[in-house]
Amino acid sequence: MKISHFLTLIYILQILIVSSQPLPHFFPNISSIPKSFLQNTTNSPWHTFANLSGCHTGQKLRGISKLKNYFHHFGYIDNNNDTSDEFDKSLEFAVKTYQKNFNLNETGELDQSTLDHILKPRCGVADIVNGTSTMNSGKVVVGNGNGNNVAHYSFFPGRPRWPASKRDLTYAFDPRNELTADVKTVFTNAFMRWSEWTPLTFTEVNDYFRADLKIGFYSGDHGDGENFDGVLGTLAHAFAPPRGLLHLDLDETWLINDITTSRSSSAMDLESVAVHEIGHLLGLGHSSVEDAIMYPTISSGLRKVELAQDDVEGIQELYGSNPDNNNGTTGPSLRERDTSGSHKKVSVLVQTLFLAFVLILFVL
Ligand SMILES: [Zn+2]
Ligand SMILES: [Zn+2]
Numbered sequence: 495m496k497i498s499h500f501l502t503l504i505y506i507l508q509i510l511i512v513s514s515q516p517l518p519h520f521f522p523n524i525s526s527i528p529k530s531f532l533q534n535t536t537n538s539p540w541h542t543f544a545n546l547s548g549c550h551t552g553q554k555l556r557g558i559s560k561l562k563n564y565f566h567h568f569g570y571i572d573n574n575n576d577t578s579d580e581f582d583k584s585l586e587f588a589v590k591t592y593q594k595n596f597n598l599n600e601t602g603e604l605d606q607s608t609l610d611h612i613l614k615p616r617c618g619v620a621d622i623v624n625g626t627s628t629m630n631s632g633k634v635v636v637g638n639g640n641g642n643n644v645a646h647y648s649f650f651p652g653r654p655r656w657p658a659s660k661r662d663l664t665y666a667f668d669p670r671n672e673l674t675a676d677v678k679t680v681f682t683n684a685f686m687r688w689s690e691w692t693p694l695t696f697t698e699v700n701d702y703f704r705a706d707l708k709i710g711f712y713s714g715d716h717g718d719g720e721n722f723d724g725v726l727g728t729l730a731h732a733f734a735p736p737r738g739l740l741h742l743d744l745d746e747t748w749l750i751n752d753i754t755t756s757r758s759s760s761a762m763d764l765e766s767v768a769v770h771e772i773g774h775l776l777g778l779g780h781s782s783v784e785d786a787i788m789y790p791t792i793s794s795g796l797r798k799v800e801l802a803q804d805d806v807e808g809i810q811e812l813y814g815s816n817p818d819n820n821n822g823t824t825g826p827s828l829r830e831r832d833t834s835g836s837h838k839k840v841s842v843l844v845q846t847l848f849l850a851f852v853l854i855l856f857v858l
Pocket of ligand 1: 618771
């Protein structure tokens with residue numbers, strides 16, 4: 495076969511692959527989502543766990559094996575071969591460790607508040623990686639014992655981070671997703687949340703294969719062993735440095751510009767999830783601080799995009815502070831955080847309009 499024929503064949507194959515990829519669904523806000531689209535998209539892949547409410551050691555109930563699978567996926571159970579429906583000691587230990595990580599009463603039972611947490615959509619990255627405890631369960635608690643005196647942020651085993659020669663990182667989007675400028679801007683804003691507090695910079699490039707950080711939306715099995723699970727359940731995952739892969743579940747309903755989100759929808763705020771996953775790309779693990787960006791779960795519709803003190807302390811332990819930011823070493827607890835809506839933006843807009851009005855009156 496001539497080389498030109500070979501290249502043409504490759505080109506045709508690429509077009510076929512690209513055209514067979516479904517595209518992710520983005521909506522500017524909840525009211526713009528067609529009702530028909532939201533039908534059958536509110537059931538989490540974990541919704542059957544609701545039948546296990548109150549379950550405890552010694553009981554045998556259908557569905558417990560799936561729950562064990564859940565705890566195995568997130569690092570709480572080592573053994574993946576246990577397919578029994580028995581609530582045994584290893585599951586009790588897993589539940590207790592989970593409860594400790596999520597600041598719940600350590601009952602070892604599947605009480606309602608524990609179940610409510612388990613059912614929330616979350617990041618696919620494990621809370622305990624390679625058996626190394628992270629979050630609360632891996633911390634030595636000092637002081638009054640309520641966990642307030644320990645740092646809650648965590649790192650991946652071995653504390654991988656981008657080397658000192660890589661402070662200016664590039665990122666690119668998988669071209670098969672055909673993302674619009676509006677969607678790309680969401681990621682630009684998400685990267686800025688981290689560059690504000692660190693010496694790191696992030697620049698978008700077109701060359702997907704040469705970029706340090708590669709972002710893509712995929713469905714189900716997409717080749718890295720970390721399958722997505724349809725609507726809700728796991729939303730996204732990202733790999734520790736220097737792998738640089740950030741993957742989001744193509745089957746989610748993503749909101750890209752909704753600052754008045756409602757928790758009643760199954761739609762997810764894209765920037766909130768992107769900010770969290772970028773934390774993983776830079777080397778942060780999960781945190782037990784519910785307010786932190788690196789907390790593993792997020793409710794549908796919730797918007798949480800500004801770093802908490804805990805996130806800033808964690809990322810600055812890896813990279814130091816932003817030399818151009820006068821507040822670089824001061825955590826954001828002193829500032830108003832945008833975690834839920836538009837109040838701050840509206841008040842700034844009103845102030846600006848008022849000032850403009852006064853200026854016009856003055857000129858006239
Ligand atoms: Zn995560
Ligand atoms: Zn993946």
